[in-house]
Amino acid sequence: MSNCLVGQSGGPTVAINATLCGVIKAAKNAKQINKIYGAVNGIQGIFNDNLCDLNEIFVNEKDLELLKKTPSSYLGSCRYRLPKEFDKDYEQIFEYFKKHDIGYFFYIGGNDSMDTVHKVSLYAKYINFPINIIGIPKTIDNDLFGTDHTPGYGSAAKYVASTILEITHDSNVYNAPSVTIIEIMGRNAGWLTAASSLAGTGTLKTPHLIYLPEKPFSAEKFIEDIKVKQQENKRVIIAVSEGIKDYNGRYVCESMSSGATDIFGHKYMGGCGKVLENIVHESLKCKVRSIELNVMQRCASHIASLTDINESEYIGKEAVKAALNNETGKMMVLMRENSNSYSVKAENIDVSLSANKEKNVPDYMINNEGNYVTQSYIDYALPLIQGELKIDYINGIPHYINL
Amino acid sequence: MSNCLVGQSGGPTVAINATLCGVIKAAKNAKQINKIYGAVNGIQGIFNDNLCDLNEIFVNEKDLELLKKTPSSYLGSCRYRLPKEFDKDYEQIFEYFKKHDIGYFFYIGGNDSMDTVHKVSLYAKYINFPINIIGIPKTIDNDLFGTDHTPGYGSAAKYVASTILEITHDSNVYNAPSVTIIEIMGRNAGWLTAASSLAGTGTLKTPHLIYLPEKPFSAEKFIEDIKVKQQENKRVIIAVSEGIKDYNGRYVCESMSSGATDIFGHKYMGGCGKVLENIVHESLKCKVRSIELNVMQRCASHIASLTDINESEYIGKEAVKAALNNETGKMMVLMRENSNSYSVKAENIDVSLSANKEKNVPDYMINNEGNYVTQSYIDYALPLIQGELKIDYINGIPHYINL
Numbered sequence: 172m173s174n175c176l177v178g179q180s181g182g183p184t185v186a187i188n189a190t191l192c193g194v195i196k197a198a199k200n201a202k203q204i205n206k207i208y209g210a211v212n213g214i215q216g217i218f219n220d221n222l223c224d225l226n227e228i229f230v231n232e233k234d235l236e237l238l239k240k241t242p243s244s245y246l247g248s249c250r251y252r253l254p255k256e257f258d259k260d261y262e263q264i265f266e267y268f269k270k271h272d273i274g275y276f277f278y279i280g281g282n283d284s285m286d287t288v289h290k291v292s293l294y295a296k297y298i299n300f301p302i303n304i305i306g307i308p309k310t311i312d313n314d315l316f317g318t319d320h321t322p323g324y325g326s327a328a329k330y331v332a333s334t335i336l337e338i339t340h341d342s343n344v345y346n347a348p349s350v351t352i353i354e355i356m357g358r359n360a361g362w363l364t365a366a367s368s369l370a371g372t373g374t375l376k377t378p379h380l381i382y383l384p385e386k387p388f389s390a391e392k393f394i395e396d397i398k399v400k401q402q403e404n405k406r407v408i409i410a411v412s413e414g415i416k417d418y419n420g421r422y423v424c425e426s427m428s429s430g431a432t433d434i435f436g437h438k439y440m441g442g443c444g445k446v447l448e449n450i451v452h453e454s455l456k457c458k459v460r461s462i463e464l465n466v467m468q469r470c471a472s473h474i475a476s477l478t479d480i481n482e483s484e485y486i487g488k489e490a491v492k493a494a495l496n497n498e499t500g501k502m503m504v505l506m507r508e509n510s511n512s513y514s515v516k517a518e519n520i521d522v523s524l525s526a527n528k529e530k531n532v533p534d535y536m537i538n539n540e541g542n543y544v545t546q547s548y549i550d551y552a553l554p555l556i557q558g559e560l561k562i563d564y565i566n567g568i569p570h571y572i573n574l
Numbered sequence: 575m576s577n578c579l580v581g582q583s584g585g586p587t588v589a590i591n592a593t594l595c596g597v598i599k600a601a602k603n604a605k606q607i608n609k610i611y612g613a614v615n616g617i618q619g620i621f622n623d624n625l626c627d628l629n630e631i632f633v634n635e636k637d638l639e640l641l642k643k644t645p646s647s648y649l650g651s652c653r654y655r656l657p658k659e660f661d662k663d664y665e666q667i668f669e670y671f672k673k674h675d676i677g678y679f680f681y682i683g684g685n686d687s688m689d690t691v692h693k694v695s696l697y698a699k700y701i702n703f704p705i706n707i708i709g710i711p712k713t714i715d716n717d718l719f720g721t722d723h724t725p726g727y728g729s730a731a732k733y734v735a736s737t738i739l740e741i742t743h744d745s746n747v748y749n750a751p752s753v754t755i756i757e758i759m760g761r762n763a764g765w766l767t768a769a770s771s772l773a774g775t776g777t778l779k780t781p782h783l784i785y786l787p788e789k790p791f792s793a794e795k796f797i798e799d800i801k802v803k804q805q806e807n808k809r810v811i812i813a814v815s816e817g818i819k820d821y822n823g824r825y826v827c828e829s830m831s832s833g834a835t836d837i838f839g840h841k842y843m844g845g846c847g848k849v850l851e852n853i854v855h856e857s858l859k860c861k862v863r864s865i866e867l868n869v870m871q872r873c874a875s876h877i878a879s880l881t882d883i884n885e886s887e888y889i890g891k892e893a894v895k896a897a898l899n900n901e902t903g904k905m906m907v908l909m910r911e912n913s914n915s916y917s918v919k920a921e922n923i924d925v926s927l928s929a930n931k932e933k934n935v936p937d938y939m940i941n942n943e944g945n946y947v948t949q950s951y952i953d954y955a956l957p958l959i960q961g962e963l964k965i966d967y968i969n970g971i972p973h974y975i976n977l
């Protein structure tokens with residue numbers, strides 16, 4: 172019997188606490204596990220000797236349910252990259268593991284976190300330390316290799332689709348021609364921007380154009396695309412990834428930040444939405460507005476996907492099972508089962524297969540013109556946004572839990 | 575027996591269709607009313623001869639319920655200001671009224687729309703035209719004079735409070751000091767920005783600072799305020815109205831747009847959030863982010879206040895009652911009843927008492943330092959965000975109706 176340690180890392184999502192909830196629930200039920208420690212601010216909780224006792228905090232089921240529905244990382248997060256060489260960082264981590272009798276280590280995060288899992292696992296093997304280390308994926312970016320999709324993506328996708336639908340209703344009120352540009356997160360992978368297409372699966376056809384970072388962006392083509400869409404739509408709605416790049420590989424948003432300064436002489440670091448807004452204003456002289464969905468797309472638990480939240484809890488539980496089954500150096504993945512109706516099964520793969528790789532939107536999910544997704548993407552993504560998480564409200568605002 | 579005409583005008587809200595729903599329901603039940611026409615794009619529907627037959631469209635109760643829950647203006651909107659002098663615009667309107675046998679005219683909108691109601695009512699009196707004209711208020715800005723609050727405000731306030739709570743969870747994950755600035759709509763009145771305070775009525779104290787346009791803004795004082803808050807909070811959350819002005823009455827957002835240009839040589843028209851982000855970055859050298867809630871604050875029906883939606887429908891019904899009761903040239907208002915529990919009653923006032931006036935946040939609702947609201951504001955606003963509208967989802971996205 173030994174203790175387990177769980178940490179959260181990287182950018183927050185609305186599903187990362189559901190996974191933590193799954194880990195806690197399964198660890199509580201495991202005879203082989205004694206204490207359940209939470210590392211506050213990820214791996215930094217080890218360096219700063221900042222653990223919390225999750226058995227003590229989560230005594231009853233009700234608080235665990237609240238945790239499951241709470242956005243962002245309950246335990247806090249970090250962006251700390253372990254060095255390549257096995258140095259004192261590693262010694263410190265494993266001394267800490269030894270001191271606290273950690274036999275199981277679960278790390279919930281994205282690409283960088285899987286790098287941590289990979290390195291810590293290698294070191295454990297190197298010093299022959301008895302521990303089971305499992306990475307559990309989460310990211311709104313959906314860019315992790317080896318898994319059908321990542322926990323957190325479905326909820327962000329549901330937020331993006333629902334919000335674009337609502338923005339379209341808003342844009343449609345005026346009679347005058349207008350262009351609305353919605354900038355969506357995703358520096359290198361366009362998965363979340365692609366989710367905008369799900370807004371159009373109802374009665375309102377929206378957005379009209381979608382630009383992903385997977386395809387080079389041309390301002391001239393962009394304006395031509397809008398002109399074509401304007402022939403049939405007075406109000407053109409466009410979803411664009413923050414990470415679109417021109418044919419030279421330069422981020423479109425950098426084209427602005429390099430030039431503009433404010434009255435204080437600071438460089439203006441703007442998003443690509445603002446750049447495109449200016450291009451449209453200049454070229455088409457019509458009403459144009461750019462909207463950044465900003466952090467709301469990753470923290471709006473009040474419109475989370477029930478499918479995503481349930482899968483996120485499930486994968487946390489399965490991670491504990493895998494560790495108890497003596498797996499280590501693994502990343503949990505969700506595999507889509509071949510059946511008529513959508514279902515997934517958790518499995519695990521060697522974390523080295525996923526760490527430091529990025530999964531982009533494949534060509535067959537993007538149309539030939541590079542300005543929309545194909546039905547293949549919609550078929551892939553639609554199951555992920557199904558179901559609504561019912562959150563509790565107290566005094567008119569959402570009821571969440573915090574450390 | 576004559577026909578009725580209803581139009582929507584000004585910026586959309588999530589409650590304006592609930593009011594339209596109330597008007598349709600009451601008009602359907604009124605023996606004195608025959609056809610129920612909708613003016614497409616407000617008063618411009620008259621000039622463009624663009625009416626729709628709402629009796630025909632809304633045959634069953636289910637579609638009316640869907641209308642009630644749909645964001646933005648179902649009938650479309652306009653921003654058209656009638657001239658001061660009674661000119662051909664007026665002649666055209668009343669010829670149209672005559673031609674279509676309009677005996678009742680309902681106009682749902684904000685300040686400018688009440689100006690239209692006022693002018694059209696005066697002209698009706700001037701030419702002695704038999705018609706009952708009623709204005710029904712809506713605006714997320716809550717700046718209409720004569721009513722306790724405006725339909726649409728409660729839902730926008732609920733969105734703002736809930737979103738700021740979620741953003742705070744998101745900001746709290748990292749250990750490093752940070753400042754998050756959230757820019758909220760309200761050019762001259764700070765009501766909606768004040769609603770950010772409702773985010774702090776739960777377990778998480780947020781935001782830490784609130785700046786309204788009612789008080790002059792000083793960048794120096796702003797930085798001092800943040801320093802004070804940083805002593806107790808690593809992550810400082812700030813809500814700021816887009817309309818804050820300096821001591822010379824100059825909009826803070828203008829201070830930026832006057833200086834910055836992008837690489838295309840365009841003036842950068844940014845929000846005050848971006849300006850403040852730069853000021854903080856320069857002065858405090860800590861991580862800082864600005865977030866614009868943009869149109870989402872006025873179109874997110876999926877998190878509408880049930881109180882607001884129900885009151886909005888109610889005031890629409892009461893407007894029809896008032897018209898049938900031979901009232902004209904009136905604006906409907908919501909009066910808070912003096913009782914232990916919150917309740918409102920619809921009344922009507924002469925529209926001239928409200929048109930072209932602006933109701934600002936009164937001094938007693940703002941603290942002495944001008945950087946937060948008082949308990950009086952919270953007591954006033956909290957009842958308005960109570961209850962959650964249950965919307966339907968189809969295929970994972972909200973189900974709304976469109977013309």
